[in-house]
Amino acid sequence: xxxxxxxxxxxxxxxxxxxxxxxxxxxxxxxxxxxxxxxxxxxxxxxxxxxxxxxxxxxxxxxxxxxxxxxxxxxxxxxxxxxxxxxxxxxxxxxxxxxxxxxxxxxxxxxxxxxxxxxxxxxxxxxxxxxxxxxxxxxxxxxxxxxxxxxxxxxxxxxxxxxxxxxxxxxxxxxxxxxxxxxxxxxxxxxxxxxxxxxxxxxxxxxxxxxxxxxxxxxxxxxxxxxxxxxxxxxxxxxxxxxxxxxxxxxxxxxxxx
Numbered sequence: 516x517x518x519x520x521x522x523x524x525x526x527x528x529x530x531x532x533x534x535x536x537x538x539x540x541x542x543x544x545x546x547x548x549x550x551x552x553x554x555x556x557x558x559x560x561x562x563x564x565x566x567x568x569x570x571x572x573x574x575x576x577x578x579x580x581x582x583x584x585x586x587x588x589x590x591x592x593x594x595x596x597x598x599x600x601x602x603x604x605x606x607x608x609x610x611x612x613x614x615x616x617x618x619x620x621x622x623x624x625x626x627x628x629x630x631x632x633x634x635x636x637x638x639x640x641x642x643x644x645x646x647x648x649x650x651x652x653x654x655x656x657x658x659x660x661x662x663x664x665x666x667x668x669x670x671x672x673x674x675x676x677x678x679x680x681x682x683x684x685x686x687x688x689x690x691x692x693x694x695x696x697x698x699x700x701x702x703x704x705x706x707x708x709x710x711x712x713x714x715x716x717x718x719x720x721x722x723x724x725x726x727x728x729x730x731x732x733x734x735x736x737x738x739x740x741x742x743x744x745x746x747x748x749x750x751x752x753x754x755x756x757x758x759x760x761x762x763x764x765x766x767x768x769x770x771x772x773x
Contacts, residue, residue, distance in 0.1 A: 527727050528556035528587075529742045532576070536568025536600045541575055547745030548579045551587060558588045558731035560724050560740065561608055567599030570624065570675055577682065580607025588730035592723035593617045593714065598702060602713070603679060606686035610730065611714040612723040613705030620708065622683060622698035624675040626668055628654035687712050 528551045532544060551559055561580065567573070580589060584607075591608035593601070598621040605611055613619060635641065635657055642657050653664050660668070676698075684694045689712050697703070697711055708714045716726070725735040 524554055524556050524741070525733065526556070526739045526741050527558045527560055527724060527731070527733070528554075529560045529562060529724075529740050530745070531742065532561065532563045532565050532601070532604060534565060536565055536572050536576070536604070538569070538572055540568070541572040543745040544576050545579055545745070547743040548576075548583060550743050550745065552583055556587055556741075557733065558590070558727040559583065560720075560727050561589060561591045561605075562594060562720060562723075563591060563597040563601045563605055564594030565598075565601035565604075566596050567601055567603075567621065569600070573600035573603040574678075576604045577607040580604065583607075584609055588727060590723045590727040590730070592720045593619055593705060593708075594720070599623065603682060605714075606682050609686075610726065612716045612718045612726065613708055613714045614719065615704060615706045615717050617705035617708070618702055619705060619713065620697070620702040621700055622679060622694075623700040624672050624679060626654075626672055628660075629656045630659060631656045632658050683713070 530544060530547045530551070532540065534540065583589060588610075589608040590610045590612060591605045593605065593611065593613035594617065595614075596618040597605060597613065598619055602619060602622060642655075644652055644655070646652055650664060650667060653667065654660070680691060680694050680698050683689070683698065684691045687694075693712075703711070705714060705717055709717055716722070718726075724740060728735040728738045
């Protein structure tokens with residue numbers, strides 16, 4: 516089972532978050548974090564290289580990391596890009612390191628729809644809609660938003676945005692007003708993020724690993740890293756764990772840096 520000391524593995528666990536954050540990734544990462552918790556790894560390195568993703572999935576991974584803090588020393592390492600939902604997840608780690616040139620930030624929420632009304636009229640296509648309520652086809656692609664729909668969606672965005680800002684402010688121990696000053700969707704480098712208080716230190720993934728070792732009282736020169744994938748072992752289980760089309764039905768909110 517690996518290196519152990521008094522029932523705990525004598526190694527650093529590593530969980531990778533690569534690519535867009537979605538339902539399939541959430542399942543894998545939550546399973547990996549459950550393994551880290553069950554096996555009582557003394558330290559966890561979370562490597563984040565993601566432009567962001569869906570709100571709910573980002574929030575669930577963040578919550579799992581936050582809950583794990585009481586048991587395991589956690590260091591997040593920002594890679595090439597750790598933006599929007601990647602930042603949200605990173606807030607679940609009490610210690611964050613980024614490369615000087617990491618692209619990060621993009622703190623905000625986006626909801627995007629398409630209006631193809633003019634094109635549909637040009638090719639002679641129209642829709643007949645029967646609905647249970649006036650807002651059931653909100654963001655329909657064959658018409659403009661009504662003012663009332665615009666207000667509903669803006670309120671939705673504002674609530675999710677405030678959740679994001681509050682999470683960053685709480686995790687980084689910053690005044691909400693200070694976070695709001697740079698949480699306007701802009702991106703910034705890892706170096707700028709450190710100056711803003713979003714990350715603690717600048718360094719590589721190896722530097723983050725050594726930091727995690729030091730926090731856990733492990734020898735950085737001799738302590739290995741074990742990557743926990745969280746994927747099902749059998750091909751059949753892996754196939755059954757894939758995201759299904761209806762998981763994305765409805766209107767997804769995105770914490771995403773386009």
